[in-house]
Amino acid sequence: MFLLAFGLWTYFLWPTFIYNIWQSERSWAAGSPTAYLVVHLVIAVISLVLGTAIGVLGYRALRAPNR
Template sequence: MVLSRRSSIFLTLFGVWSWFIWPNFLRNIWADERSWADGPTAFFLVHLVLVVVSLVLGTAIAVLGVRGLVASRRRAR
């Protein structure tokens, strides 16, 4: 599959955006009073899973974008 340069840039930026947004979201959930009651609550655990899955997917998407950019540079030569 060949990605356009524009698509590769978009995928890379999406992955970077994920790494800016989701850790901040986790910090906010961590500080929320609903997250802790003698240990982590279901509220916290559900959001933790959401953050982990989003970071894994964001990383995979960014890797695809970077690989597309590298391939487009090779094609340009």
């Protein structure tokens, strides 16, 4: 259950973070993305990928027959 909850929490947390970073005045300079935006987007994407993998593991563990 913990792994599945962690995966779901990831999808609750990171999209909000991405939205807030995207709206930040530090993310854009003269219409171009700054290093601040790029670094945080990379972190968010990696976290979403890892959260997905962890959530899938948790789901598969719950669905596995008891041995």
